Amino acid sequence: MKRVLVIVMLGLLVFSGLVLAQEKTKVVFWHAMSGTREALIQRMVDNFNLTHPGIEVVAEYKGSYRDTLNAAQAAAVAGNAPNVLHSFEVGTQQLLDMGIFALAQDVIDQYGVVIPWQDYLEPALNYYKIGGVQASFPWNSSNSILYYNKTLLDKAGVTMPREPTFEDIVAISRAVINAGVAEGGITWPMHSWFFEQWMAELGANLLNNDNGRSGYATEINLLDPAAVTIMNWWKQLYDEGLWINPGRESWSQARQNFTTQRVAMMISSTSDVNLTQNAAFDGGWEVGTAFMPVPLGFDRHGVVIGGGSLWLTKGHSDAEMKAAAEFVVYMSQVAQDITWHQSTGYFALRKTSLQALDLEGWYKLHPNYKTASDQLAESQISTATQGALSGVFPDIRTYIEDAAEEVYGGASVTDALTKAKGLIDQALVDYKELMGG
């Protein structure tokens, strides 16, 4: 009897030892990509889990960028933040101020993971570099480009230059409407992001204090000639019926206007290349891309990095931190960078990726994917194109979009911008005070 007991006990010990030895390190990854991108991420995560025994990454779609950030805040307060968080670029200052994230460079140094930063596109790195230290891992980077319906433009007898001007857009819009081939000339989501991109293109800092990068910003430059020019152009396009309003921050509505050929042109993120090409194929028309338009008489300064990056949270065990770091490194590798780029349109972050695709002639067959990278490569390096850093970006975007709506409703551009500036300046000062800056 005693013998049986001993054998059973030994068996249980060995069994539990085996079970313990096989416990995987769990890494929780929250992201903000829905639809086909969510499926794509899941495939990439599955591949990682397959090739990295001992680590199990669990990916969760948490909603929009704002929802994901809110979920992260709530989790941080409750004490169970995810290991890896995907956040939009304008959340950067907030994430830094929350104090719950480990800086990317610190993680790399501490856990000895390898990331060849020199192989990355500099503007993408620079956006997320704070005080010379890499704070997060760039992941889905984009900028805005101009999409156009080649078929409709041909029917109207106009062509799109590689680097159009505001005046070109107005002329082409009028041509397609007069030729009766489209209801409207152009559309884009009524979103402050585009305003921010245009400010950079025109070489203007959105905020003071070097765009919020040398200290907490206290003023927004909404009365800068660049800002007034942009808003006046928006007003002109709306008043003349050349721009169709898809609704506030309505990305899918804008895409729909374009893919159903209601309008001949669309300005949107480069991450829509894959989507629009599929829609064009289904609809039997051809889609082309071009750089962001600038007004005549203004130099073209370049675009700001949009999209998001990956952040690692502090306060986990060493094993979890290392596993999370390995996962982020994996997602940044050339193979994954190329997969992500080709399946969406977010541009390739690694110079090696660009070289490989060039060498293999892929860009010759799919030129639309290259437009954003070219636009970025030709961007000047300045604080304007580095992008603004602020903890009150949600406020900024709300008030700028309010101003645009007021302008469409008939208010004067200067009045609307002055009102928005007053509200935003107050919010900036409040935030700086709250952070003790």
Next chain:
Amino acid sequence: MESKFPSRRLPLLILLPTLFVCGMFLYYPLAQSFSWSLLRAAFMGLRTLYVGTQNYVRLFTSSAYLHSMWISIVFAAGVVLLGLSISLGIALVANRKVRGARIYRTALIWPYALSPAVAGTIWLFLFNPTAGVVNFVLERTVGISPDWVTSRNLAILLVVTAAVWKNLGYNIVFFLAGLQNVPGQVIEAARIDGASAWRCFWKVTLPLLSPTAFFLLIMNMIYAFFGVFGLVDVLTKGGPANATNILIYNLYRDAFQHNKWGMASAQSVILFVMVVGFTLLQFRTTGRKVHYGG
């Protein structure tokens, strides 16, 4: 009906679960709202700064906030008046003994069971200016395509209509129950005395319905101030240019989008005091006219 308990402890014990839940989910958050309204807070409380009454002062001197308050009152008036009158009319008709009355009554109650997000999405698909069914039909028949969400007045109309529609079921159920409690003999007696249908309704039915109507008045008001949030979020997001930015939506935006938890808490306190004030006012005025007793 009174119950007699042997000791004091048992009733307290029985009440404890309810008190605990109420405490956790109602009273504690309420208290926290009051305390947070005196702070400037970010990141759900990870960063706070004591600012005293600054939030309240800023709100009451902000034309945008006062506009939001005005819009909410207009909105509430619309939802309450339209909601109660339309549902009373429907309830009167639904009270008749016709074939399939049961089916009609179930169908009338259905919209109430929808979640606000689903109801909002239905209305969005109907009234979306570019892709909606209503504009599709209107364009091909009458040739107009109104901009339901970009025009201020149309947007308000859209949200009010959707809100009224969503709550019709609730009102109809209560009115039907109230109507069925009106004793047939009283109506008959009035008829025999020569009263017209309208007089019957006004002088007999309505007073007997007044407890129900009063109850629904309060409930609809609470619904108009708080429960319409989902519809606004799906349909207009407070727009265009803050035309439908009712108080509850404004405070949601400040909390969950602008990361201003102190300011949002102050707004929730003001909204709370407002609705409590309106309710007390109703009890003092209209409440006096309610005719209780069979």
